[in-house]
Amino acid sequence: MTTADIRRRFDRAGGSYEAVAVVQDRVAEGLAGLCPQRLTGRVLEIGAGSGLLTRRLAPRLAAGGCYVALDLSPGMLAHAAMPQNVRRLAANGEVAPFAPATFDFLASASAMHWYADPAASLAANLRLLRPGAGFALAFYVAGTLGELEEASQATGFGSVYPMRPAAYYRELFASLPGIDWRMEETRHTVVHDSVRALLKSLKGAGVTHTAGRRVASPGRYRDFVRSYAARFGVGQGVAASYHVVTATGSRPTSPA
Template sequence: MKKRVATRFSRAAESYAGAARAQAEVARACAAALPAGPCGLAVEIGAGGGLLTELARERCAWSRYVALDIAPGMLARLPLRGPHEAALVADGEAAPLRPGRADLLLSASAMQWYRDPWRSIPANLELLAPGGAFALALFVEGTLAELARASAETGFGSVLPLRPAREYVNLLASLPGVAFQWRELEAAHTAPSVREALAGLRRTGATATPAPRAHAPARWRAFTRRYEELFPVPGGVRVSYRAVLLWGRREG
């Protein structure tokens, strides 16, 4: 699954920035939650082509920066500035960094791909030194709800199963020494057609699912028809996203 995720995102590297409307909104909210001012080492997980990176630079003045991403094609487009910034092709669930060294941890639209968030997110937070700050945003249950329903009713396609926001909130609440706040983010976009809604997903690379289905023409027609019946809006069809934003500090 992780290899498929990396491949899909790498293939979409050139089209990602122009198509990632929901991801851009999530990145803006994540950046706004970061503490303003100077900091030491900043670590970004799932940096991709730099949507969050560029926004975070406007708010945080880090002395060192390390970006991790499993998709080399995306990471190749990350704009680095000078010898004190580095990019590593690496999985955030096995971050090749020493705990307790980072002053800032940031991530947007990446951790929903984690296989084991209950182990991996606490391990990510352990990268922070005491007093270190974090802002994490990830897509949750309710994202692409229209696609999920039409798919379930017609047998065409599949979606990535996403966890409820409350599960991530409860996870962080269970961690000693982590003080945080949270809120949910919701957005509904309009796609001109069902075909264009799916094409937009392909342009972002967010198409890897655990159980891909064969695209039989009859099922595609049924899927398109059902999606249009259930979720019409002026100008096309609705495409919904939901994310959770978690931000705070690791206390001493």
């Protein structure tokens, strides 16, 4: 899936995203709890989307600071509810249009797993930090929507966007020079009323990827629904799992 594909999907989801972004809201809340209670200077948020993290962090910014909420999708930013002190910027986070050592804090929730080249792009993002600046990042990894993947493989209906394993990001951060970092893995489960409600929620959040030619015959769809409900039914609903990696740390001040 290309950057343009991702932009179009989230542009279409701009008006529906906030109502269905249950796990994204949980991730934003958890990440905000790992960020400083007082932010100073210049803050960059990549993948700001509808403002779930922005609304939690921007009020912490001290007077005289600058908060930039960057997102690939102009449609998301147009619908986003954000504090008045936030500067909205429609741009690609993988090639963020800023010079190195521009920012005092970098934050991102539920966005960087879409990067086409995380190794290069995350390194470039962290170079935007000044010495002494911190960061807090959260992204989904392999295992996310594992139930959907299993039911899809069993029935031939649809597919799941391929997430990289958590080990990939650990190795990536370990290879980055001049960065102090810590990483944690968490798992979230969302219970939907039905398989149909799950699919509608994913579409509303812009998560509609299907690799290759889409297989969508009525028969296979019915098989998929039955398979998912039989395997992953929970009470009166069905479960969907999300595996999240959180990376926090800083770019240490250079030795004198």
